[in-house]
Amino acid sequence: MFDLVSLSVRNIFRNRRRTIITVFSIVVGFSAMACFGGFIEFSFEGLRETTIRTRLGHLQIYADGYSQHRVSDPESVLISEPDEVMAHIAKLPGVAAVTPRLSFSGLGSTGRTTVNVSVIGVDPEGEEEFADFETLVAGRPLEPGDPEGGLIGEELRNGLGAEVGDWVTVLTTSFGGIINAVDFRVAGVVRTGSKEYDSVFVKVPIELAQRAKETAEVERIVVLLDDTDDLSALQPRIEEVLSMFDDEFETRRWDELAGFYDAVVALYTGIFTVFAGIVGVVVMFSVANTMTMAVFERTGEIGALRAIGARRSTLVAMFLIEGVGVGLLGAGLGVVASWLIAGAVQATGGIAMPPPPGMSQGFQAYFSLTGDVLRNAFAVTVAATLVSAVYPAYAASRIRIVEALQQ
Amino acid sequence: MGVISLRAVSKSYPSADARLEVLRGVDLEIDAGEFVAAIGPSGSGKSTLLNLIGGLDHPDSGTIRIDGLDLGGRDDRTLAAIRNKKLGFVFQSFHLIPVLTAAENVAWPLVLKGMERRSRAARATELLERVGLAGHLHRTPGRLSGGQRQRVAIARALACRPKIILADEPTGNLDAVTAAGIMELFASLNREEGVTFVVSTHDPMVVSHAGRRLQLTEGTLRDTSRERPLHEDLPHV
Numbered sequence: 001m002f003d004l005v006s007l008s009v010r011n012i013f014r015n016r017r018r019t020i021i022t023v024f025s026i027v028v029g030f031s032a033m034a035c036f037g038g039f040i041e042f043s044f045e046g047l048r049e050t051t052i053r054t055r056l057g058h059l060q061i062y063a064d065g066y067s068q069h070r071v072s073d074p075e076s077v078l079i080s081e082p083d084e085v086m087a088h089i090a091k092l093p094g095v096a097a098v099t100p101r102l103s104f105s106g107l108g109s110t111g112r113t114t115v116n117v118s119v120i121g122v123d124p125e126g127e128e129e130f131a132d133f134e135t136l137v138a139g140r141p142l143e144p145g146d147p148e149g150g151l152i153g154e155e156l157r158n159g160l161g162a163e164v165g166d167w168v169t170v171l172t173t174s175f176g177g178i179i180n181a182v183d184f185r186v187a188g189v190v191r192t193g194s195k196e197y198d199s200v201f202v203k204v205p206i207e208l209a210q211r212a213k214e215t216a217e218v219e220r221i222v223v224l225l226d227d228t229d230d231l232s233a234l235q236p237r238i239e240e241v242l243s244m245f246d247d248e249f250e251t252r253r254w255d256e257l258a259g260f261y262d263a264v265v266a267l268y269t270g271i272f273t274v275f276a277g278i279v280g281v282v283v284m285f286s287v288a289n290t291m292t293m294a295v296f297e298r299t300g301e302i303g304a305l306r307a308i309g310a311r312r313s314t315l316v317a318m319f320l321i322e323g324v325g326v327g328l329l330g331a332g333l334g335v336v337a338s339w340l341i342a343g344a345v346q347a348t349g350g351i352a353m354p355p356p357p358g359m360s361q362g363f364q365a366y367f368s369l370t371g372d373v374l375r376n377a378f379a380v381t382v383a384a385t386l387v388s389a390v391y392p393a394y395a396a397s398r399i400r401i402v403e404a405l406q407q
Numbered sequence: 408m409g410v411i412s413l414r415a416v417s418k419s420y421p422s423a424d425a426r427l428e429v430l431r432g433v434d435l436e437i438d439a440g441e442f443v444a445a446i447g448p449s450g451s452g453k454s455t456l457l458n459l460i461g462g463l464d465h466p467d468s469g470t471i472r473i474d475g476l477d478l479g480g481r482d483d484r485t486l487a488a489i490r491n492k493k494l495g496f497v498f499q500s501f502h503l504i505p506v507l508t509a510a511e512n513v514a515w516p517l518v519l520k521g522m523e524r525r526s527r528a529a530r531a532t533e534l535l536e537r538v539g540l541a542g543h544l545h546r547t548p549g550r551l552s553g554g555q556r557q558r559v560a561i562a563r564a565l566a567c568r569p570k571i572i573l574a575d576e577p578t579g580n581l582d583a584v585t586a587a588g589i590m591e592l593f594a595s596l597n598r599e600e601g602v603t604f605v606v607s608t609h610d611p612m613v614v615s616h617a618g619r620r621l622q623l624t625e626g627t628l629r630d631t632s633r634e635r636p637l638h639e640d641l642p643h644v
């Protein structure tokens with residue numbers, strides 16, 4: 001085996017110019033795939049972190065039955081004693097923040113205009129971690145000790161015609177079914193990244209929200225982790241903590257709550273697959289061409305090897321190893337080339353991208369060359385070279401010995 | 408029965424009008440240790456005969472036995488093993504592997520046989536010394552002369568200690584002096600190690616080394632060893 005590999009490798013370097021051209025085409029294909037994959041991966045990461053850190057957290061905890069009864073009987077599925085639960089979860093290593101939420105919709109009014117608002121009541125203390133992805137456009141963030149200050153989205157500011165310091169009245173129905181109104185003062189204006197969300201976004205201290213809904217309970221507890229990758233490890237531990245309480249709970253991971261994320265991933269994965277297929281075909285043609293030429297050039301040797309006792313299978317193996325060798329060489333250099341390209345993009349501050357659909361801001365794109373991205377590109381290129389070496393290898397093994405020896 | 412035995416062997420090739428019958432029911436017995444020259448005009452079927460004996464091609468009919476083994480109906484694996492162990496081939500155009508050194512070329516039949524690395528290297532060195540190339544072990548064929556290449560090819564043919572060496576115009580690409588050297592080597596291998604040689608040739612010098620001459624004409628073989636003096640038998644080169 002070693003000798004066969006050694007022979008194949010030497011044959012690869014035999015026609016240097018041709019090998020360089022083939023390897024170069026593989027490197028280009030590999031880099032295109034890795035960079036495109038890296039760009040998609042970067043976009044996924046951005047979308048994932050935006051989704052998690054602006055709205056969903058990593059894990060949400062509700063009272064048992066929440067998903068069934070939240071519309072028909074929301075009051076019955078509130079968490080009555082959230083503080084102790086939160087304290088226990090906050091102690092777990094890897095948990096960045098645990099914070100209660102009580103959200104509702106209503107009408108916001110400044111006296112001049114009235115618009116729909118989606119109010120979210122939060123604990124300003126636990127909320128700092130979430131601020132990451134909310135860009136403050138004016139004013140200041142929520143602060144503990146300011147029970148009447150609230151944040152509004154940039155679009156909503158335009159809708160309401162309200163400025164920092166203005167009072168806004170929110171009209172809603174309490175859990176008891178009574179029309180209720182609460183006032184908050186605009187402490188700051190934020191941009192969440194999503195225009196749609198910005199046009200209804202109101203964030204107030206949870207006490208204010210509880211007052212509006214006339215309850216002392218909370219709707220959900222949001223858990224934010226230090227690192228999204230820890231979620232699968234931490235979820236069972238959080239559930240273990242919850243099981244120590246008498247009350248029953250339900251939990252939902254962020255990806256179960258963000259259906260659009262899956263849809264976006266599915267779409268881009270589909271696009272990537274088509275792209276990888278095209279690159280694979282190009283690589284296949286390039287390698288198939290090289291291998292076919294190699295077989296033609298070496299028919300004399302093929303005959304000689306057969307005469308000294310090489311089986312057909314030995315020749316198949318020899319040419320397959322050669323094809324895969326070219327593929328590995330190209331893919332290996334492709335890794336290096338992709339790193340250089342990604343590094344250059346990083347060094348030059350990224351590629352400026354326009355705002356994605358529904359988002360208000362453009363962003364700088366980078367190539368996230370994760371292990372998966374490189375593995376995929378590697379698998380596609382090496383598989384393509386293997387496939388394209390199959391026919392030439394088979395043809396080499398089928399050449400009639402006497403004809404081969406006439407060369 | 409001889410080490411090579413042909414019974415009613417026929418071989419034809421498709422051609423424009425009818426089939427071209429190259430061998431018509433050839434019978435042949437060659438004993439171990441013989442040195443046989445196959446002669447005949449170009450196109451008479453010398454290469455065809457050697458290829459059939461070597462299991463590189465199949466006859467249309469008839470049986471070929473090598474060291475008692477019938478080559479008919481064997482699968483690729485078995486034929487490859489027979490070629491590897493029982494036969495050595497020497498060709499007019501050498502057919503060495505250009506990316507391998509002389510020693511590696513000689514060792515390749517042993518690689519295919521499955522011999523362990525160190526024994527292979529020792530055997531290759533020994534053989535290259537035997538053919539007078541002790542100083543050229545690590546040269547690739549591109550850096551060897553035609554005669555040296557043919558010596559490497561002979562060493563390769565000897566690698567698995569075959570009983571038979573089939574040489575198809577082994578001196579066809581060599582000058583007279585070099586060719587004579589190669590034939591001396593053949594003769595000494597035949598004499599000292601009892602290797603059976605079947606050599607096809609147009610060259611009277613080569614034929615002069617042979618203990619037996621086989622004349623191919625119109626698809627039949629005739630043993631001319633005890634007939635006319637050889638120079639009348641051969642076309643002028």
Ligand SMILES: Nc1ncnc2c1ncn2[C@@H]1O[C@H](COP(=O)(O)OP(=O)(O)OP(=O)(O)O)[C@@H](O)[C@H]1O
Nearest residue numbers: 420421427429447448449450451452453454455456
């Ligand atoms: N693969 C083939 N297909 C068709 N005809 C062939 C094939 N191989 C050989 N022949 C024909 O068979 C005949 C014998 O060929 P062969 O090569 O055995 O002759 P030879 O005696 O070795 O000739 P030379 O002295 O020129 O080498 C020739 O007429 C040749 O054209």
Ligand SMILES: [Mg+2]
Nearest residue numbers: 453454455575
């Ligand atoms: Mg011939």
